[in-house]
Amino acid sequence: MSRNQIVRDAAGIKDFLAKVSNAPFLALDTETSGLDPHQDTLLLIQFGTADEQVLVDAQAVDAQALTPIFEHDRVVVMHNASFDLKMLENHYGPLLGLAQANIxxxxxxxxxxxxxxxxxxxxxxxxxxxxxxxYAGMELDKSVRQGFYGIESIDDLSDSELFYAERDVEATWKIFAEQLPELRKEGLLRIAGLEGQAQYAFAELELKGCPVDVDSWRALMSDAQTQRGEARRALDTHFWDVADRDLFGGTTLNYNDDEQVMDALARLGLRLPNTRKEVLLATGHPAASALVNYREHQKLVSTYGEGFLAHVHGKTGRLHPRFRASGAITGRASCSEPNLQNIPAQSQFRACFRVPPERRLITADYVGAELRIIADQSGEPFFLKAIAQGQDLHALVATRLFGRKVSKTENPELRARAKAINFGLAYGMGSGGLAEQLGCRLHEAEQLLMAYFKAFPKVKAFLETSAEEGLRRGYVSTVGGRKYWLTDMRREGRDEGSLRRVAKNMPIQGTNADMIKLAMSRIVRRFRASAIDAFLVNMVHDELVVESAAQDADKALRAVEQEMMSAGAEFVKQVPMAVEAAIGESWEH
DNA sequence: GAGGCACGCGCC
DNA sequence: AAACGGCGCGTGCCTC
Structure with missing residues (x-):
């Protein structure tokens, strides 16, 4: 191993590609001085096969030199591709063509x-x-990687560090070579392809980040803090006679400690199994509702307060969360640091995610995605017809169940009941859960469910078949072919009811995930191909948020709508998907 | 001081 | 009233 094996120009890259032109795929990895593309440096790009690798001085070459690597007829394999894609995209820009690459x-x-x-x-x-x-019986010494942190140029790298970089390529190549037949055997090739293609979209989400108006957000949190103080004083008056008092006119109770709170409530005559919101509100006691009120503000201050704002990037002024493409076992993505998938839905919070006047935010949701998946998979004629005609399915179901005219304005409480069942279905909800949800008697919920399944037998059949097949085969799967084995759950001793609920839910939730991931990967490609100045800034399971230049907003909206619809049509065949999209300056709907 | 757990709660 | 699927985060409390 010597320094002259490092390639520093387009010709070197071309020569190497010619040498490995027969390889079915190439593995690629990068070395960086750290994990933050906006802060750290891309040092090395190494790629090749199990037998031959090449090291490229990332600082010495330009995008043009690297484009042949990512031509679409070549599969490029990476381990955790979104990270490398993020570093590469940031360093070389869209010219490199990563959005179109075959990952x-x-x-x-x-x-x-x-x-x-x-x-x-x-x-x-x-x-x-x-x-x-x-997979390959290879020992990778990860301690070497420490050597890359803080380094500015590859001239500072030792031979052992360069050797390590090559070994990562060899390992990645060998792993993929072993995974391929396994994926084929399990019928997972298609979904693996989809996941690979979605990596760039997730890289973009992290790299570009989400715009947030810090001052507006801080003002909301300041309000929450004030109201939390008021709520705490109100709580003190309720518990004044049953708690110790401090020197400042309050009690010594820590309202964040459920055990203390439960004891104090008991002294007020409220003996509760837990201190969950529904249980507290069900008591009708003023101290209990005061506690719920306190918790609401406490939640805002703690989860969405300074800790949240600490994630605003010093250089970009934006939030750059971490997305795990399959963070959930169902195939859904998850998001952290900060989690942009659990921002309070009320408009004053979403309104803080705002762009300057020359920019636009496009929000696009799949409308009733899971219900459409249920309709499609079950083939329930009543559902298929209602959806095909674009009617209000919750209202129609309510009308059918209760024998009375229901719409959003007529008997809306019946519509709400039907909606609760429609949603609960996807979670494998039973009569107990439904009774809780509706605040009705257990036997009433039981009768409601029975009537529901009698009216829509194919829905029942679909859910029960999912559960039965899952238990029998040991796995469930999505329309996209993603599988979820029940093996670990069984070994953990989870009861059968729990297994059945998961088996009912995963195909629905997971198909939704398949669908939006395909949409995302198509959208980012379309933006590049059509030279639309736009990129993804958030995804929340059945919703996408895109930032664009103001003059491109119409084109971006059409692209998002069309790609979401066409991706949906690949997974949901019998009914049309529906996408609700709008252009604005904030995430507010 | 770090790590793990339970709880409660924000989202879909 | 543990039993409705999937997440991440803050708090309090425990152990090491």
Whole structure:
């Protein structure tokens, strides 16, 4: 290993590609001085096969030199591709053509293969090191990586560090070579392809980040803090006679400590099984509702206060969360640091996610996605017809169930009941849960469910078949072919009811995830292909948020709508999907 | 001081 | 009233 194996120009890259032109795919990895593309440096790009690798000085080459690597007829395999894509995109810009590249991901592949059955193999996690050991018998010494942190140029890298960089390529290549037949055997090739193609979209989400108006947000949190103070004083008056008092006219109770709160409530005569909101409100006691009120403001201040704002990036002034493309076992994405998938839905909060006047935000939702999936998968004629005619399904179901005219204005309480069942279905809800949800008697909920399934037998059949098949085969799957094995749940001793609910829910929730991931990958490609100045800034399970230049907003909206619809049509065949999209300056709907 | 757990609650 | 699916985060409390 010597320094002259480092390539610093387009010719070197071309020569190497010619040498490996017969390889079915190439593996690629990068070395960076840190994890933050806006802060840290891309040092090395290494790629190749199991036998031959090349190191590219990232600082010495331009996008033009690298484009041949990512031509669409070549599969480029990475481990946790969104990270490398993020660093590459930031360093070279859209010229590199990453949005159109044909990406495969060994991390995504492994997650698909092991989803719900981690306990089948000796797992050391999903790191490249762990997979290299298990699939290729290779020892990767990750301590070497420490050497890259803070480095500015590859001239500072030692031979052992360069050797390590090459070994990562070799390992990634070998892992993918082993995963491929496994994926094929399990029928996971299609979904693995979809996951690979979605990596760039997730990289874009993280890299571009989400715009937030910090001053407006802080003002909301300041209000919450004030109201939390008032709420705490109100609580003190309620508990004054049953608690110790401090020197400042308050009680010594810590209202954040459920045990203390439960004891204090008991002294007021309220003996509760827990201190959940519904249980507190059901008592009708003023101290209980005061506690609910306090908690609401406390939640805002703690979860969405300074800790949240600490994630605003010093250089970009935006939020750059981490998205895990398959963070949920159902195939849904998850988001953290900060989580942009649980921002309060009230408009004053969403309104803080705002762009300057020359920019626009486009919000686009799948309308009733899960219900449409249920309709499609079950083939329930009543559902299919109502959706095809664009009618209000909740209202129609209510009319059918209760024998009375129901719409959003006539008997809306009956519509709400039908809606509760329609939603609950996807979660495998039983009569107990429904009674809780509706605040009615158990036997009333039982009768309601019976009437529902009698009216819509194919819905019942679909859900029960999911549960039965899941238990029999040991796994459930989505329309996109994603699988979820019940192996780990069984080993954890989860009861059958729990398994059945998961088996009912995963195909629905997971198909929704398949669908929006395909939409995302098509949208980002379309933006590039059509030279639309727009990019993704958030995704919340069945909703996408896109930022665009004001003059491109109409085109961006049409692209988002069309791609969401066409992606939906690949998974939901019997009914049309519906997308509600709007252009604005904030995330407010 | 770090890590893990239970709880409660924000979202879909 | 543990039993409605999937997440991440803050708090309090525990152990090490």
């Amino acid at each position: 495969a991901d060994t991390l995504a592949g492994e997650q698909l293969l092991r989803n719900g059955r981690k306990s089948d193999v000796v797992m050391q996690g999903f790191s490249l090191k762990a997979l290299a050991e298990r």
